[in-house]
Amino acid sequence: VPVLRDGSGALNPVRLVEAARDGEPLPEGALEAFLEAYRRGGEGVEDYHVAAFLMAVVFRGLAPGDLSRLVRAMLGSGVRLDLSHLPGPRVDKHSTGGVGDKASLPLAPLVAEGGLFVPMMAGRGLGHTGGTVDKLESIRGYRTDLELDEFVSVVETVGCSIVGQTEEIAALDRRLYALRSVTGTVPSIPLVAASIMSKKLAEDLTGLVLDVKVGRGAFFPEEARALELARTMVGIGGDHGVATSALLTSMERPLGRAVGNALEVAEAVACLRGEGPGDLRDLVLTLAGEMFRIGGIVPDARVGRERAEQLLDGGGPLGRFRRMVDRHGGDPRIVDDPGRLPAAPVVREVRAEAPGRVLAVDPLSLGRGVVELGGGRTRLDQDIDPSVGFVLHVVPGDDVAPGDLLGRVHAASEPDARRGETVLRAAVEVGPSGAEVEPRPLVGRRVAAGEPVDRPASRPGPTGS
Amino acid sequence: VPVLRDGSGALNPVRLVEAARDGEPLPEGALEAFLEAYRRGGEGVEDYHVAAFLMAVVFRGLAPGDLSRLVRAMLGSGVRLDLSHLPGPRVDKHSTGGVGDKASLPLAPLVAEGGLFVPMMAGRGLGHTGGTVDKLESIRGYRTDLELDEFVSVVETVGCSIVGQTEEIAALDRRLYALRSVTGTVPSIPLVAASIMSKKLAEDLTGLVLDVKVGRGAFFPEEARALELARTMVGIGGDHGVATSALLTSMERPLGRAVGNALEVAEAVACLRGEGPGDLRDLVLTLAGEMFRIGGIVPDARVGRERAEQLLDGGGPLGRFRRMVDRHGGDPRIVDDPGRLPAAPVVREVRAEAPGRVLAVDPLSLGRGVVELGGGRTRLDQDIDPSVGFVLHVVPGDDVAPGDLLGRVHAASEPDARRGETVLRAAVEVGPSGAEVEPRPLVGRRVAAGEPVDRPASRPGPTGS
Numbered sequence: 061v062p063v064l065r066d067g068s069g070a071l072n073p074v075r076l077v078e079a080a081r082d083g084e085p086l087p088e089g090a091l092e093a094f095l096e097a098y099r100r101g102g103e104g105v106e107d108y109h110v111a112a113f114l115m116a117v118v119f120r121g122l123a124p125g126d127l128s129r130l131v132r133a134m135l136g137s138g139v140r141l142d143l144s145h146l147p148g149p150r151v152d153k154h155s156t157g158g159v160g161d162k163a164s165l166p167l168a169p170l171v172a173e174g175g176l177f178v179p180m181m182a183g184r185g186l187g188h189t190g191g192t193v194d195k196l197e198s199i200r201g202y203r204t205d206l207e208l209d210e211f212v213s214v215v216e217t218v219g220c221s222i223v224g225q226t227e228e229i230a231a232l233d234r235r236l237y238a239l240r241s242v243t244g245t246v247p248s249i250p251l252v253a254a255s256i257m258s259k260k261l262a263e264d265l266t267g268l269v270l271d272v273k274v275g276r277g278a279f280f281p282e283e284a285r286a287l288e289l290a291r292t293m294v295g296i297g298g299d300h301g302v303a304t305s306a307l308l309t310s311m312e313r314p315l316g317r318a319v320g321n322a323l324e325v326a327e328a329v330a331c332l333r334g335e336g337p338g339d340l341r342d343l344v345l346t347l348a349g350e351m352f353r354i355g356g357i358v359p360d361a362r363v364g365r366e367r368a369e370q371l372l373d374g375g376g377p378l379g380r381f382r383r384m385v386d387r388h389g390g391d392p393r394i395v396d397d398p399g400r401l402p403a404a405p406v407v408r409e410v411r412a413e414a415p416g417r418v419l420a421v422d423p424l425s426l427g428r429g430v431v432e433l434g435g436g437r438t439r440l441d442q443d444i445d446p447s448v449g450f451v452l453h454v455v456p457g458d459d460v461a462p463g464d465l466l467g468r469v470h471a472a473s474e475p476d477a478r479r480g481e482t483v484l485r486a487a488v489e490v491g492p493s494g495a496e497v498e499p500r501p502l503v504g505r506r507v508a509a510g511e512p513v514d515r516p517a518s519r520p521g522p523t524g525s
Numbered sequence: 526v527p528v529l530r531d532g533s534g535a536l537n538p539v540r541l542v543e544a545a546r547d548g549e550p551l552p553e554g555a556l557e558a559f560l561e562a563y564r565r566g567g568e569g570v571e572d573y574h575v576a577a578f579l580m581a582v583v584f585r586g587l588a589p590g591d592l593s594r595l596v597r598a599m600l601g602s603g604v605r606l607d608l609s610h611l612p613g614p615r616v617d618k619h620s621t622g623g624v625g626d627k628a629s630l631p632l633a634p635l636v637a638e639g640g641l642f643v644p645m646m647a648g649r650g651l652g653h654t655g656g657t658v659d660k661l662e663s664i665r666g667y668r669t670d671l672e673l674d675e676f677v678s679v680v681e682t683v684g685c686s687i688v689g690q691t692e693e694i695a696a697l698d699r700r701l702y703a704l705r706s707v708t709g710t711v712p713s714i715p716l717v718a719a720s721i722m723s724k725k726l727a728e729d730l731t732g733l734v735l736d737v738k739v740g741r742g743a744f745f746p747e748e749a750r751a752l753e754l755a756r757t758m759v760g761i762g763g764d765h766g767v768a769t770s771a772l773l774t775s776m777e778r779p780l781g782r783a784v785g786n787a788l789e790v791a792e793a794v795a796c797l798r799g800e801g802p803g804d805l806r807d808l809v810l811t812l813a814g815e816m817f818r819i820g821g822i823v824p825d826a827r828v829g830r831e832r833a834e835q836l837l838d839g840g841g842p843l844g845r846f847r848r849m850v851d852r853h854g855g856d857p858r859i860v861d862d863p864g865r866l867p868a869a870p871v872v873r874e875v876r877a878e879a880p881g882r883v884l885a886v887d888p889l890s891l892g893r894g895v896v897e898l899g900g901g902r903t904r905l906d907q908d909i910d911p912s913v914g915f916v917l918h919v920v921p922g923d924d925v926a927p928g929d930l931l932g933r934v935h936a937a938s939e940p941d942a943r944r945g946e947t948v949l950r951a952a953v954e955v956g957p958s959g960a961e962v963e964p965r966p967l968v969g970r971r972v973a974a975g976e977p978v979d980r981p982a983s984r985p986g987p988t989g990s
Contacts (some may be wrong), residue, residue: 077709081583111573113710115580118546244542245576 064277065498073097076424077319081116086126095133107239114236114245122250124295130250130298134258137232139208143179147218149355151176152346154260155271156252156289157189159423160314163191163271165316165328166344166372167351169380172219173371174348176355179215179263180222181229185436185444188277188427190324193224194436198322198402198446215503216386218380221388230258253292255430261296267303267354269347270294274504275312277423283308283504290507303354305508309343310500313421313456316340320449320470324351326398332378339502345369346503369377402447404470410478412460413523417492419497420456429483433471445472457497460490516521537564538574546581551591551912554795560598564697566654572704578700579710583749587715589760595715596761599723602697604673606729608644611681614820615642619725620736621717621754622744624888625779628736629657629687630793631809631837634845637684638836639813641820642727644680645687646694650901650909653742653892655789658689658728659901661868663787663911667855679807679852682820683845684851693725712744718757732768732819734812735759739969740777742888748773748969755972767933768819775965776965778886778921781805785914785935787901789865797843810834811968826971867912873942877925881955885921885964894948898936910937922962925955952960 074333076094079086083255097103098110122130122488143150151171155161168178169424182192182204193204204224206214214221227234260268270293273279274286290306297304309356316337318327330336331344349365358364371377378395430436434445437464452462466488469480532815540561544551562568563575587595589767608615614635620626647657647669658669669689671679679686692699698720705711725733735758740742762769781802784790795801796809814823814830823829825901836842844858859865897902899910919925919931931953934945949965 076708081580081709094985106572108572108576108704108708112710115546115577115584117710119580119584239573240537243573243583244539244546245577404837468753 063141074498077109077113077116077286078146080113083120087125090197090331091126091129092133094422095130096114096233099235105427110236110239110396111243111245114240114243114248117251118245118248124503127250127254127292128296128299130254131258131300132263134230134233134236134254135261136243136260138230139226139228140262140422141179141212143215143264144188144214145179145208146177149176149409150179150264151267151269151351151355152178152260152265153181153269153271153351154256156256156273156286157186158315159274159312159313160275160316160319161190161271161426162192162195162316162318162328162331163326163340163347164345165195165325166331166340166377167347168220168222169218169332169384170344170348170372170377172380174352174367174374175357176219176351178220179265181225181263182222182258183225183374185431186433187279187422188318189279190321190427190430190436192222194444194446195321195324195328196222196298196388197326199385199390199394200400200402202355202385203349204388206388214384218384219494220380222231222384225259229262233258237414249285249289249292250278251280253289257293257296257300260337261300261302265302267351268297268298269350269355270304270306271343271347272306272308272310273309273311273499275294275423277311277314277427281502286338287338287505287507294507294509301513303509304351306505307506308504310502310504311423312346312500314423314426314452318449319426319452320430320433321444321446322401322403323449323451323470326400326401328383329378329398332372332381334373341372341447342502345372350506358379374447404445404472405448406469406474407487408471408481410464410466410469410471410481410484411463411507412490414440414490415461416459417493417495417497418454418456418458418488419491420488420489421454421493422489425483425487426450428522431488433469433476433480439484448472448476450480452488454488457475459493532967537571538570542574542578542581543689544575545578545585545587550588555929556594557598558866560595560697561591564602564700571802575701575704576708576710579705579713579716580701580706581711582716583713586713592715592719592757592759593764595719596723596726596765596786599695599698599701599719600726603695603727604691604693605727606644606673606677606678608677609641611642612640613640614731614822615644615729616723616732616734616814616820617645617730617734618734619721619730621721621738621751622651623738623776623780624654624742624892625781625784625789626655626738626776627657627660627781627783627789627793628742628805628809628812630660630790630846631796631805633685633687633848634683634824635809635813635833635837635842635847636816637883638819638841639821639832641684641816642680643685644676644730645685646690646728647687647726650896652744652818653901654744655784655786655892655895655901657687659911660711660786660793661687661853661855663790663868664850664855664859665865666689666797667853669853671853682748683849684847684850685849687849692725694727695924698723714745714750714754716838717744718754718761722761722876725897726767730767731910732816732821733762734815734819735769735771736808736812737771738776740775740888740965742776742779742892747750752970752972759974769976770815770819770971772815772971773969774906775969776802776888777808777965778890779891779917780808782917783914784891784900784917786909788916788935789867790859791866794843794846794860794863795845797837797860799838807967815971825982845894857894869912870932871908871936871939871942873934873936873946875934875946875949876931877955879955880926880958881924882958882960882962883919883921883923883925883953884956884960885954886919887915887952887954890948890952891915894945894952897948898934898941898945902929913937913941917953921952923935924958928933947974
């Protein structure tokens with residue numbers, strides 16, 4: 061009995077949905093035909109067929125062969141760059157989404173400084189997580205919507221460029237992503253992996269490093285699921301001939317101190333100056349070291365990290381970031397004067413009311429808090445306020461006395477600032493003074509094709525102050 | 526955080542789908558609002574939301590409270606009969622669908638003969654299973670689409686009437702059923718239970734007996750799942766004040782010898798004459814006994830069965846069936862002369878080629894075979910040929926010698942008949958002569974509200990010859 065085509069040879073989308081529901085292997089060509097008919101429209105594959113299919117995949121997963129077909133279908137539905145003329149390795153980084161994660165901003169120019177090319181197509185904020193594109197757009201004039209030829213030109217001359225995803229890349233993914241966001245079918249490892257990898261593979265990379273978040277602020281908080289996502293994406297990269305590795309990194313608390321678009325750009329610039337929070341610097345150096353390794357310019361990630369540290373402290377990446385901003389039409393003076401970034405009219409200090417030790421800082425509630433303050437979206441078509449957010453002054457393990465500063469709320473109005481204070485107070489969990497705070501390493505396991513899962517070069521223990 | 530309504534109080538269907546996906550309890554009123562908005566249309570709940578919701582329910586099930594709300598929403602979406610003026614218990618029977626199951630045809634007049642009223646709204650064939658409405662329509666002139674007042678009038682005067690489901694009953698169920706059939710979301714216990722019970726509860730019954738099929742020809746072949754379905758439906762009936770019980774009955778092989786619409790009507794008439802296959806008679810008497818018990822006119826099912834046997838052998842039910850056919854516009858002469866039923870032009874005998882013992886007769890392939898011969902549907906809008914099908918001459922346990930008749934194929938053409946022969950040969954599994962054939966009781970466990978699951982009065986061991 062043919063699973064997908066009826067007696068007349070016509071596509072039977074119901075049989076495909078049933079097969080996905082029952083975890084049966086899909087016959088050769090079936091998934092491609094289903095997806096292609098959906099993308100084109102008017103060919104008998106409707107939103108409701110695909111919605112049911114996606115929900116079945118949420119519960120059942122996809123067999124490796126079908127996942128590979130899904131990625132190919134997405135990749136084949138849009139434009140793919142050809143960057144083979146560039147005189148060096150093309151390596152990108154992708155994060156699965158966190159709170160306060162501005163690592164891409166210092167990382168791209170740092171890695172370019174090391175001789176790699178970084179053609180980075182980034183995303184906007186999603187749910188409680190921020191997006192690199194939104195952060196960059198807080199720099200007045202910065203265009204994240206360069207034409208593809210402009211984008212390639214900036215990569216050629218500056219070594220790195222960060223833009224948003226264009227309509228031309230992975231068109232099927234855009235269609236599926238929109239449907240997933242309204243049908244409760246976002247949290248699926250194969251669907252997330254296919255969506256990320258189809259966009260990254262379109263960048264014509266030679267290497268890719270994935271920052272897979274784990275912990276309460278991540279989309280997949282449990283380590284086992286994050287690890288499965290990492291392995292799935294690394295496998296897809298390998299299938300397509302792109303050297304891919306993944307680092308599991310902690311999203312138990314926000315990365316760095318700043319959460320909110322312009323506030324994070326300022327912190328990213330500080331990092332490029334050799335200043336700023338230690339955990340951000342640690343993550344940037346670790347990722348850069350891994351990208352240098354994947355790019356083949358250092359023998360291992362430890363040497364890569366040392367190289368990255370030398371480069372960052374040499375100041376070259378800061379200049380390269382300034383040039384990138386300039387080439388994108390942004391105001392390069394923000395690099396030397398972060399006061400030129402959009403500033404919120406109300407800044408409210410939040411101080412400790414009782415003595416104690418900071419046990420945890422919840423990234424999820426702070427990420428949601430930024431959305432509430434107007435710095436993130438609940439619908440795709442919303443404008444955001446780049447100036448709002450939080451700057452933390454404590455990290456887990458810090459002891460506080462009454463009156464000590466816990467953090468600041470940057471808000472558009474006094475009422476917003478008061479609501480922000482409530483969010484910040486709830487996010488900063490203060491316990492008894494002598495309480496033990498378990499150290500959580502920022503960088504966890506590394507997953508790379510053909511290698512045992514292992515620990516990369518990273519400073520041990522908690523960092524961030 | 527409200528699960529279903531956003532800040533503006535508008536329904537958020539995505540949150541409801543997510544809650545169903547995660548097995549979270551749905552807030553009061555949420556499911557009703559979602560379903561009602563879907564039924565009305567244009568209120569932001571689209572087919573794709575509901576498709577994703579239904580697939581989530583396939584995997585996650587529904588909490589008892591939500592199932593109850595689903596049934597109420599379905600029931601509230603259509604007309605409900607008021608039969609309270611009838612001077613006796615109103616009891617119906619519903620089967621979850623089998624192959625060769627024509628039990629409703631003798632059962633309705635038999636039970637009416639005992640003093641119960643049977644307002645039966647039946648279904649059409651679905652997948653490999655036959656439908657009572659299709660069977661009755663093989664009687665020339667028989668109208669299964671009576672207006673509701675005509676239907677009530679036949680029930681009043683004859684004691685029983687069998688019609689199809691009208692558009693007016695459980696309108697939401699019709700909408701959901703159509704979507705389920707094209708999104709692979711049919712096999713879900715709560716969805717099946719809600720669909721069946723919403724239609725049966727609209728009949729204004731005092732009692733309901735469910736024939737829940739189990740075995741390879743059933744929609745839920747495994748006993749554990751069939752039992753869960755039975756318990757779910759019995760629970761819904763009890764919630765709505767309708768005395769409900771369920772019998773698990775075997776669908777390991779076709780019921781009786783005939784499979785195909787007109788062929789089954791002839792066999793049903795034979796049963797009303799006290800003739801025909803023993804397994805059909807056994808099931809009809811058992812169900813009638815249970816209906817008498819549920820209707821409160823006998824102390825227990827064993828006494829009920831004895832009463833049914835006396836009534837059937839008295840011949841009254843045959844006359845009542847004739848009157849029902851007549852009142853529906855059908856040709857009552859088929860009762861005395863089944864040769865007046867539509868007959869297939871080609872009848873092909875299929876004979877054993879080697880000696881052996883019949884080990885099994887597969888209902889699934891024979892049911893699908895009838896569809897292939899044109900006697901069932903693959904789309905809801907198809908016409909069917911009432912004359913085609915199979916008549917078996919052997920049952921499991923029979924010994925056959927070369928040349929012995931296994932069965933006959935009734936087909937529209939010689940090529941169809943040859944294909945039918947292939948189906949029949951594959952369905953009748955013949956093994957070594959001395960092989961053991963495990964007896965499978967036709968009637969298994971009984972499920973009734975507030976009673977332990979137990980075995981009803983039924984003859985033990987295999988029957989059917």
